[in-house]
Amino acid sequence: MHLTRDEEKGLSGEYGEATSAAYRILVAIGEATDAEKLVPIKWAHVSGVNYNTIGDSGLEFLREISKDGKVRVNTSLNPMGFDRENLPELSPEFIEKQFEIARAYEKIGVTPTFSCIPYEILPIPEDGTQVSFAESSAAVLANSHLNIITNKESALSALASALTGKSPYSDLRINENRSPMVEIVNETDLENELDYGLLGYFTGKTIQKSCTGICNISDNTDMWSLKSLAAGIGTSGSCGMFQHKKPSKFTEKVNYGKKEMNETRDELNTSEDGQLITFGSPQIGFEEMSKIHTLMEGKKFTKPCKIFCPKSVFCKAKQYGIIDSLQRSGVEFISDACTCLTPLIDKKNYDSIITNSVKASYYMKTSNKVSVALMSLKSIIKGYTV
Amino acid sequence: MRFDLEIKCKKIVGGRATGKLLLSKKPINFLGMVNTRSGEITTTSSGFERQNLKGKILVFPNSIGSSVGAYTIYSLKSNSVAPNGMICTNNVDITTASGCAISNIPLAFIDNQRYDDLVNCIRILGEPKEMEITLDTEEGKIFIERKSI
Structure with a gap:
């Protein structure tokens, strides 16, 4: 890869150790x-914000980076382990180390959004x-819905890009690579956001290319379903983009029928029931919050229910009276964190949970060792409210 | 008796490392499937549960899933349970490349032809766990050796 003179200087350490480390990462990529x-x-x-996932070595790395690193472009931040303004019963050590990670990011100039849905809380740049x-x-x-361009970056590559303002020009960044060479042909009735999540998980697991076509999904798919589809793809594979399209004669095809849907559900659905209902992996946006509120119609959950959302979504919903109403329905809100890999839900506290998120289901089972009953939002509200 | 095979590879992260071969035919989600304290693969879906990454030359298609997997690779290195080297056989994904770059773990790519050579070598030489691999990405070569049969 060709580097300009200025980039060579950055790599050699003239602009500090953090910038040099960033260029080493970019050169390898x-x-x-x-x-x-x-x-x-x-x-x-x-x-790479949650102490539960990056641990002491990640904290140490960020301590070093924050000594002389500064971001060169607007940079937002993924969720951490808990709500900054509503401290949970975690060990003082965990809480202190989590805050130290947050401070390290803020020191280098990152905006502390603590959200995995930055596209719902910050302005989307032009196409x-x-x-x-x-x-x-x-x-x-x-890549698939917001008309902006990224590779499926890693925690370290995105940090390196933040510190340098640059990224290798490859893969999905090049227009020619954004046309699918393979298509998933959906043959099922996708009735809800869970069905889209299952389709996404199957797609990611099956397609080894960066870009895939997905045929026969509705033109009017709602945001929750699109988020579920994207999260499913992101969880199970390396594919970084789907293109909603009509079947093409010239493209390799993989069918997704009832059998494939059931097999995917069987892999991710590891419990018949759960002790806790969770929504938010990815975090819940305002539209989804409103949908839950509308479907609840003032009913009460029969099991504890946690909703994970960005702080800004919580504040907006509070203004509209949605938070107070859902709290009366038994909902606990957790901002800044996400169901996926939260330390607030682990095998010490729960054997099983109920959620509509395939991403939460995968990481709850593999990392937190908690079983999951997968149900759609409507099924959860129908089955667990009075 | 001694068998040797030399396979060309593409350097991604420079360095030389030796270790026993650990071959996975399936991709790895480092965040969901690996214990960073012990180096163990903790789920069955990769096809080699109860294996440990420590000191191995890990040969696998590519990583999948979470972007935080790059920190998992770094944590493995910090906890002295990382593979000594890695070889991707499908594509070198950004998570693996960035994780290895910051951890100074030699990383290489081999294409389908070279991968077939490697698999054929394993078939001839027997149990993969008994094989020692030297990965020299600066030379662009992988040396496979079985000490005795």
């Missing part, structure tokens, strides 16, 4: 993806803008 050059990006979204999104669900959604 350039080699891996056969990039010819680096291109400017206008927005970075960084993951075709190059960004660098680490959160896998956000990267897939950015």
Whole structure:
């Protein structure tokens, strides 16, 4: 990969150790993806914030980076382990280390959004803008629905792009690579957001290419379903983009029928019931919050229910009276965190949970060792309210 | 008796490392499937549960899933339970490349032809766990050796 003189200086350490480390990461990715050059990006979204996932070594790395690192573009931040303004009963050590991670990011100039749906709380740049999104669900959604361009970045590559304002020009950043060479042909009735999540998980697991076509899904798919589809793809594979399209004669096809849907559900559905209902992986946006509120019609949940959402969505819903109403229905709100990999739900506290998120289901089972009953939002409200 | 095979590879992260071969035919989600304290693969879906990454040369298609997997690779290195080297056989994804770059773990790519050579070598030489691999990405070569049969 060709580097300009200025980029060479950054790599050699003339602009500090953090910038040098960032260029080392970008050069390795350039080699891996056969990039010819680096291109400017206008927005970075960084993951690797939750102490539960990055641990002491991640904290130590960020301590070093924050000594002389500064972001060069607007940079937003993924969720951390808990709500900053509503401290949970976690160990003082966990809480202190989590706050130290947050401070390290703020020190280098990252905006403390603590959200995995930055596209719902910050303005979307104009079509075709190059960004660098680490959160896998956000990267897939950015390419597929938001008309902005990113590769499926890693926590470290997005941080490197934040620190340099650049990313290797490769893969999905190049227009020719954004046309699918393979298509998933849906043959099922996709009735709800869970069905879209299952389709996404199957797609990610099946398609080994960066871009896939998905045929026979509705033109009017709502945001919750699109987020579920993107999160499913991001969880199970390396694919970074789907294109909603009609079947093409010239493209390799994979059918997704009832059998494939049931097999995917059987893999992710690991419990018949659960002790806790959770919504939010990816976090709940305002539209979804309103939908839950509308469907509840003042009823009460018969099991504890946690909703994970960005702080800004919580504040807006509070203004509209939605928060107070849902709290009366038994909902507990947690901002700044996400169901996926939260330390607030683990095998010490729960054997099983109920959720409509395939992403939460995967990480709850594999990392938190908690079983999951997968149900759609409507099924959950029908089955667990009075 | 001694068998040797030399396979060309593409350097992604420079370095030389030796270790026993750990071959996965399925992609790995580092965040969901690996214990960063022990180096163990903790789920069955990768096809080699109860295996440990520590000191191995990990040969696998690519990583999948969470972007935080890059920190998982770094944590493995910090906890001294990382693979000594990695070789991707499908594509070198950004998570693996960035994780190895910051952890100074030699990383290489081999294409389908080279991968077939590797698999054929394993078939001839027997149990993969008994094989020692030297990955020299600066030379662009992988050396496979079985000490004795």
